[in-house]
Amino acid sequence: MFIMHLVQTNGRLSRLMLENKNLLDKMHEGLVVVSEEDRNLQFASKPAIKLLLQEEKEKNSSLD
Secondary structure (H helix, E strand, C coil): HHHHHHHHHHHHHHHHHHHHHHHHHHCCCCCCEEEECCCEEEEECHHHHHHHHHHHHHHHHHHH
C-alpha cells in the first residue's frame, strides 16, 4: 500500500514538473537557475537559452 502511494505521488510530481516547465517555456521572459556554489547552470527555459545563444553569437562575431 505504501509503495503504491509513493509511485502515485512520484507520478503526480513528474506531471506537475513537466507542466511547470511547459509554462515557463511559454513565457516571454527567460528563467535561468545557477548553482550558488560552483556557478553551474542548473536550469534554463527556452527563451533564456535563445537569449544566451544570441549573446554568445554576438560576442563571437564582435571578436572576428
